[in-house]
Amino acid sequence: MSLKGKIISGYLVIGLIYALYSWLFSTYYSHAGFFYNLGRGLMWPAAMFPAFGAFIGGILLVIIACAFALNRR
Incomplete structure (x- = not known):
């Protein structure tokens, strides 16, 4: 796997973890659906x-x- 692939995979894994955390444990975004939080997770640097x-x-x-x-x- 190339360095570019590793960076993209790492970014997506962090986004998925951020989405799961927001969906399951967040006090502000747990009422929203998983796909809303997944969208926030894919833009995790802007959300954090x-x-x-x-x-x-x-x-x-x-x-x-x-x-x-x-x-x-």
């Missing part, structure tokens, strides 16, 4: 570190704005 989530959102906003600006001809 809210400032990082805002940073990712800002970068995506800039990328989308640049794509619209460069696509207009």
Whole structure:
């Protein structure tokens, strides 16, 4: 297995563990379904570190704005 595969597998395993923990033991998200928590688990860095989530959102906003600006001809 390559390093890229190990990193992706590790990320997904951490996301699955985070989703299971949120679904079973969290006081805020245990009422939500498993697939809601799985979606949160796949974005676990943004869920665990809210400032990082805002940073990712800002970068995506800039990328989308640049794509619209460069696509207009």
